[in-house]
Amino acid sequence: MVRENFGGFQLANLFEQELQKQSVFLNRDAISQHFIPKELPFREKQLKEISSILTAALQGKKPNNVFVYGKVGTGKTCVVRHVLQELQEFKQKSSARVESCYINCRVHNSKYKALQKCCKEFYPSENFLGYSAAFVFEKILDFARKNKNQVLIALDEIDKVKDLDELVYALSRGNDELEQGEGAITIIGISNNVLFKERLDARTKSSLCQEELVFAPYNAEELKEILKQRVEIAFKPKSVQESALNLAAAIAAQESGDARTAVLLLLRAGELSDKESKEKVSDEEVKKAKSKVEEEVIYNMIATxxxxxxxxxxxxxxxxxxxxxxxxxxxxxxxxxxxxxxxxxxxxxxxxxxxxxxxxxxxxxxxxxxxxxxxxxxxxxxxxxxxxxxxxxxxxxxxxxxxxxxxxxxxx
Ligand SMILES: Nc1ncnc2c1ncn2[C@@H]1O[C@H](COP(=O)(O)OP(=O)(O)O)[C@@H](O)[C@H]1O
Ligand SMILES: [Mg+2]
The missing domain is CATH 1.10.10.10 (Winged helix-like DNA-binding domain superfamily/Winged helix DNA-binding domain)
Incomplete structure (x- = not known):
């Protein structure tokens, strides 16, 4: 397209201008909330423990249910998702019949909604909207039964399920209905709430907490290492000053040892650098980002x-x-x-x-x-x-x- 020429000046297209803007980011997605890093330092023990529990599924046996808990930002979600990804990848190379799904119970916050979501994952081309809970549940049992599937259901932020006792009871009872060798259902429950376990009904607790894993907060050194790895994939080389990275780790460690706060601090600091057309993220941007991130973190916590x-x-x-x-x-x-x-x-x-x-x-x-x-x-x-x-x-x-x-x- 020929642009009008005003007095010899060529006006650049608005989007061209935007795209030509300098950015400190190399891959912004890699620092977004939904990104699951391939490397999860300081969580080797938990990764091993969960995979060791779930290995039974690859051998056609029902693994124990697992309950994972710890404060926000201690890596529970990314660890569980990573293990499920690895399992999926391994399964493709073997003849094992294992299927898994991940459900965010903050969104799917009732027994019916969670079961609906499972069904949608297991039967992607079908629609179960409007069907009864009993029907949807039968479809999940069928899914285990027909292909002798070991079905793993990860329920993240499980404490948000309003009728959790009923959900856990239904899924456990489902296993009684399945005959030996027909497959089984295993629950991986995750909670940010450290006291939640104590509030569970005795039957739900004994069913859900067959295995338990606690995730402790990270310290400043650990957060520094986590941020260092993230900076390498998300930012352009040398665009984050080391002191800025250390400051972000120190702030997050002081507040709660929460990796999410640490990562969010760097993301917001990077955005500030871009906005002010700076080539590097320095302490100044991290300090400026602090108050905004605090608000985001508080708001997020309150909402839960x-x-x-x-x-x-x-x-x-x-x-x-x-x-x-x-x-x-x-x-x-x-x-x-x-x-x-x-x-x-x-x-x-x-x-x-x-x-x-x-x-x-x-x-x-x-x-x-x-x-x-x-x-x-x-x-x-x-x-x-x-x-x-x-x-x-x-x-x-x-x-x-x-x-x-x-x-x-x-x-x-
Ligand atoms: N060990 C780790 N290595 C790299 N990144 C991590 C690690 N632990 C947590 N994170 C990052 O911190 C953020 C919060 O982690 P998440 O798994 O959502 O915590 P939780 O579920 O315990 O609240 C995510 O962006 C995640 O990628
Ligand atoms: Mg989580």
Missing amino acids: LPDQEQLVLYTIALLAAKQKPLQKITGQQEPGALMSGEVFEEYKRVAKKFKESNVSARWFRAYLNELETYGIISTTKSGPGMVGNTRLIRLNPEASKVKESIEKEISG
Whole structure:
């Protein structure tokens, strides 16, 4: 196409201009959330353990069910997906009858939705929309039965399934219906919630947790190595300064040892460098990216909390936003701390306002424990100098950010 020539200047096409822009990225997909790296350093033990459990399937035997848990960003999803990929790859070279599917229960959050999704994976050309749960379930059993398939179902963020007891029960009972040698169904459950296991119904627990694996948070050195590998595939050579990489690892390690935060920090820092047409990612971009990433991480975490837990957190944020330092009898001040009794009373008022039923003091304490394991609050015993033996609560991120996120979540 001939472009009009204004006074001797050729105007470049808008898209041509965009595409010619400098970028620090070599392959941006490799630093996106959905990318599964081929190398997973510091998870060799877990990779071996899961594959060793699942090997039975290649021998035509039913493996034990596995329950994988640990905090967000400890590599659970990518480890399980990687193992399933390897299994698929190996299967192609052998005559083993193994089929697997991966289900994100944050999206498929009920027994029916999860079973529907399984069916869609196993029968890609058929449509089961509108069929009953019983029918869909029979199709999955058939899938195991007909080809003597060992069927592996990975249920990620399994705690999001509303009627989980029924789902686990149905899948376990399915195995009783299958005759010896007809194939079987194995569940690989994954949860970011460290206390979830304790809340399971006894029967569900014993069925789901035949094998258990815990993923611990990464330390700064490990995060550095993980980022180094990712930088090599996602960024152009020498476009990330070493100090910037170290800073991203240090920030993520300090906050929670979460590899997702670390990777996200580099992605956002790289985007900032591109926006400002810089050739390198330096400490400055990582520092600038920090607040945005924190918000993303908090928002993401809040979105995964059960409604009642969101309300407890909301109450803490409301009180923390308007709070004065606490005065101990000894004259010492406790900056930024709330008393658990005061939070509980306010929580009951807030629940009423949102027309939610409120929970007992016992559940309230359990929710506080859970929020603490997520790192969003810290609690301490009040110690001497306070009336009674109360628990002091501190909100770790900025109260206004937490408040905004929950308000968005409630209204959205
Ligand atoms: N050992 C590792 N090596 C390389 N990348 C990792 C490793 N562990 C986690 N990651 C990356 O960190 C991010 C979060 O990992 P993910 O598996 O989603 O964690 P989880 O499921 O435990 O929340 C992903 O982008 C993943 O690729
Ligand atoms: Mg995950």
